[in-house]
Amino acid sequence: MKLLLKISIVSAAIFCLIAIRYWQEQLFYDPLLHFFEGEYLQAISLPELDALKLHIHVILRFWLNAALSILILVVLFPKKEIFRITLLLYGCLFLLLIIAFVTIIGMYDAQWSMLLFYVRRFLIQPILLLVLVPAFYYQKLLSKT
Template identity: 50%
Template sequence: MKKIVLVLVVVFLFLILVAMRYFQQHLFYDPLLLFFEKDYLNSGSLPQLDIFKMLFSISIRFWINSIISICILKLLFRENELLKILILIYGVLFGLLIITFYFLIAQYQVSFELPLFYVRRFLIQPMLLLILLPAFYYQKLRSN
């Protein structure tokens, strides 16, 4: 019974992540969504945007994804020190990525389009969950 509840909670958390992605245009301010959907490599310039509103929106989105991801990892692996490690990993990664993202937007050049795309992608999607889930699973297998 306990495992069934655990699986249902983890599935529910994954569904929240999917719903955030599906409703992203309605939930978050991100003028780069349409920019990267179109032929951005030939556009030459970024769309009109409010950089601080965008940084705030992307930060909120990152931390919502992070909290859900941390909950998933903590529920699945139940390690005592895991929470501290995950908060440190997500905090450091956020600091590095948001500074890089701001630099790429503020000093925008056409050559920054792909780095901007990937840094933004790491900030708005739960990519770290996709990396850490198999890593922690492999670590758990090795320790058993």
């Protein structure tokens, strides 16, 4: 793939990730956005929320971010093995985190605020991309030597 095309695709995908974050309130139902901006550590209960709608929007946001992240990784590291391991990592991470998220929401207690914050953060932000790019780059450098 030509360098200019690679740069264009990666730049467009990064722009989309930024746009998702910038317009998150308009695109997704998430009453926890304002909850975690306030005094959530002292909150006894979660704000009023539609749990099913919240779960659907968190899942949608995760897979939208994941698709863009996978696109970036495939363009930067165009090997089938990288693609397969990335899909496996995203799938396993999704299962683990969505089960934890649904459980925490369903059985919420004030002492679980920080756990909910971090589980939700991993679901709605492309954090895995920030880990995989340097990891795959390092692996690429090791394979050359």
